Amino acid sequence: MPKQITEMLKGTLEGMILAILAGQAAYGYEITAWLRDRGFTDIAEGTVYALLVRVEQRGLVDVEKVPSEKGPPRKVYSLNVEGQKALDEFWGTWSFLTERLEQLRNEGK
């Protein structure tokens, strides 16, 4: 994966995580693994955790501590109503961007 993606992820990674949590509750390690499976091999673990802290502080997710069989307790995050609103907004902004970019790609200018 080109490291160019790093900068492109700014502003979208948070939305991606909200989107993942919209599907089902998950914990940090799980989300990281999921992203790596989908080809985002360069996303650092620390990045995901930092992001989860941020969305938690913004009140977009609910958190529950769940004991794990093999390691420290998991912090399981789930999207709440505020989070759903933020996710909708994210998709709106994302659509705006992709539409313009697609147009740019097709017309040459």
Place this chain on the structure above:
Amino acid sequence: MPKQITEMLKGTLEGMILAILAGQAAYGYEITAWLRDRGFTDIAEGTVYALLVRVEQRGLVDVEKVPSEKGPPRKVYSLNVEGQKALDEFWGTWSFLTERLEQLRNEGK
């Protein structure tokens, strides 16, 4: 335009400008106006100029000074071979991102 777009533009704005220049040579003020016309009303003039300086320093564009009828001389930028390569790379990375995001949007998770 939501200010959420600001962060999303990081990493894509440079590609957008390369894409515009691929269509035809242009100067800073013109590019800014073009972007505003397309709905990117919040993009600051200074941002575009700074970006043009950057792509010039990276050797992705050729520059020509052209006298203007109403104002200081224009710096007209055109994409060179290196720039075309960078643009191709950009579209590749962009496709990668959009495909994953679209997938995320459709499956819920």
Place this chain on the structure above:
DNA sequence: ACCGGTACTCAGTGTTACTTTGTACCGGTA
């Protein structure tokens, strides 16, 4: 007793776009 996989945390860094301010040229108007 040790090692590897699981799971989370935090301080410091680099890149990027924004903000603000400034310079300068020109045509039109009062």
Place this chain on the structure above:
DNA sequence: TACCGGTACAAAGTAACACTGAGTACCGGT
């Protein structure tokens, strides 16, 4: 003549975000 608005570019300082690297801790298997 003096001023103003639109054109055109430049540069210093700021904020947000993802990365890096190091650390802590729990557990099962050898």
